[in-house]
Amino acid sequence: MTAAKPKTRKKNLSHDIRERLIALLEDDAYGPGSALPSERELMAQFGVGRPVVREAMQHLQVMGLVEIRHGERAKVAEPSIGKMVEHFSGTMRHLLASSSANLEHLKVARFAFEKSMVQEAARMRTSSDLDRMRRIIEAQAGAMADKESFLSHDREFHRAIAAISGNPIYTALAEAMFGWLADFHADTVILPGREQLTIDEHLEILDAVEAKSEKRAAKAMHDHLTRANVLYHRTHLN
Amino acid sequence: MTAAKPKTRKKNLSHDIRERLIALLEDDAYGPGSALPSERELMAQFGVGRPVVREAMQHLQVMGLVEIRHGERAKVAEPSIGKMVEHFSGTMRHLLASSSANLEHLKVARFAFEKSMVQEAARMRTSSDLDRMRRIIEAQAGAMADKESFLSHDREFHRAIAAISGNPIYTALAEAMFGWLADFHADTVILPGREQLTIDEHLEILDAVEAKSEKRAAKAMHDHLTRANVLYHRTHLN
DNA sequence: ATTGAATAACTGGTCTGATCACCTGATAAC
DNA sequence: GTTATCAGGTGATCAGACCAGTTATTCAAT
Numbered sequence: 001m002t003a004a005k006p007k008t009r010k011k012n013l014s015h016d017i018r019e020r021l022i023a024l025l026e027d028d029a030y031g032p033g034s035a036l037p038s039e040r041e042l043m044a045q046f047g048v049g050r051p052v053v054r055e056a057m058q059h060l061q062v063m064g065l066v067e068i069r070h071g072e073r074a075k076v077a078e079p080s081i082g083k084m085v086e087h088f089s090g091t092m093r094h095l096l097a098s099s100s101a102n103l104e105h106l107k108v109a110r111f112a113f114e115k116s117m118v119q120e121a122a123r124m125r126t127s128s129d130l131d132r133m134r135r136i137i138e139a140q141a142g143a144m145a146d147k148e149s150f151l152s153h154d155r156e157f158h159r160a161i162a163a164i165s166g167n168p169i170y171t172a173l174a175e176a177m178f179g180w181l182a183d184f185h186a187d188t189v190i191l192p193g194r195e196q197l198t199i200d201e202h203l204e205i206l207d208a209v210e211a212k213s214e215k216r217a218a219k220a221m222h223d224h225l226t227r228a229n230v231l232y233h234r235t236h237l238n
Numbered sequence: 239m240t241a242a243k244p245k246t247r248k249k250n251l252s253h254d255i256r257e258r259l260i261a262l263l264e265d266d267a268y269g270p271g272s273a274l275p276s277e278r279e280l281m282a283q284f285g286v287g288r289p290v291v292r293e294a295m296q297h298l299q300v301m302g303l304v305e306i307r308h309g310e311r312a313k314v315a316e317p318s319i320g321k322m323v324e325h326f327s328g329t330m331r332h333l334l335a336s337s338s339a340n341l342e343h344l345k346v347a348r349f350a351f352e353k354s355m356v357q358e359a360a361r362m363r364t365s366s367d368l369d370r371m372r373r374i375i376e377a378q379a380g381a382m383a384d385k386e387s388f389l390s391h392d393r394e395f396h397r398a399i400a401a402i403s404g405n406p407i408y409t410a411l412a413e414a415m416f417g418w419l420a421d422f423h424a425d426t427v428i429l430p431g432r433e434q435l436t437i438d439e440h441l442e443i444l445d446a447v448e449a450k451s452e453k454r455a456a457k458a459m460h461d462h463l464t465r466a467n468v469l470y471h472r473t474h475l476n
Numbered sequence: 477a478t479t480g481a482a483t484a485a486c487t488g489g490t491c492t493g494a495t496c497a498c499c500t501g502a503t504a505a506c
Numbered sequence: 507g508t509t510a511t512c513a514g515g516t517g518a519t520c521a522g523a524c525c526a527g528t529t530a531t532t533c534a535a536t
Binding site: 012013014048049050051052055069070071072 | 489490491492493497498499500
């Protein structure tokens, strides 16, 4: 049952095997969550050595297509934009660490993205969206003492705005950008003593979204992010 | 010189080695383009077996941090957003293939993104930007016969618009989204016999950008992308 | 001396086979 | 019936060897 090689290019063997495995995953042979054959079975099935199978599987894991745990059989991962963007985070972190210019570019991109998101939210929001935002703000207001928890709720607030669009790509991007910038303390910093200001700004955003005023919402978000940036730069220079 | 192990967690060994290698790359020990030690040297230096070193290096390659070629020493890759997004393409392709809903979400995202880009372009464009756009359109008009070349120029046109922003993240994203959707023939399709229409629409966009009219530019881009979509759906149903 | 082809010395790629570490499920003990 | 133990399967790692490309060296032909 060893499939005949279609055309062996001068390329890597593990590369071919990887593509064959991807083809298997996409040809609905294995559904999400199901377990794939063991490495030893695969090496027999494809007629290659163990290292080739291993490297191919590792590659698939890095791509986020499968989940591998010691002792268990590899399982097919459920494709999700959020998970894949998360896998991309390590790479992005290195990119940001290598160049402050890229960090600046990302800040600009997030700035535009959040403004676009909040306008979309003002256009599409339902009453349940408003409830959700309000609940998050209240929870955040109740967590002013715990900096970690406060930041977590902040993150959730911005994610909720993106989620109103109904597009998971937006949600994943918003979440990822927040995390990347937070890693470098470059944006969305919470200054001690300024928590109430953050809450007020979130409330202003909520108010604008409730009023379905794209203009007001965009301005509120603009002010919110600008303040965070200005404060950061000021404290950073001291 | 074998560095002492700080604390062997219960985690993967190759994971630790990978992080140590990344640390080396970020601590300016190796500049972009320089060659790292060979696998055999690394396994001696870290006191681990060859598979561990290999998996770590492979992982770095997938992340786009190093370039590995058979027979040569691995070289440090120059960090670039474009390259890393490109590395991400394989994953994204799988994600799109697994769910038509995600493809739809991506189309919506690109739609909004292109509109945002063209408005930014209308705001920031210099005369040299206009020249560049004009030259691309002319080249595209001269390549109506060759479908492949025509599409390539189309791609370049949209990339040029994103490039006006001066933000490489935008350029990389625009380029990547175009490629992903083109792979699935889902958008930016060039219908035979409609080439002149595409050219006219590009000219209209150029005109609006030249006039620095964000509104007109956004509408022109909207019409451009909407038409491509409508035509696609119509021909797809036949 | 210069040139160019054979060659030696790397390098990554792959194979084999064994051992270790971890998880799971079946069995045995209580 | 519940818990403890253990055997089997699985991925993780190691060791040594060999294959397959690349590069630097060598040495003969000019």
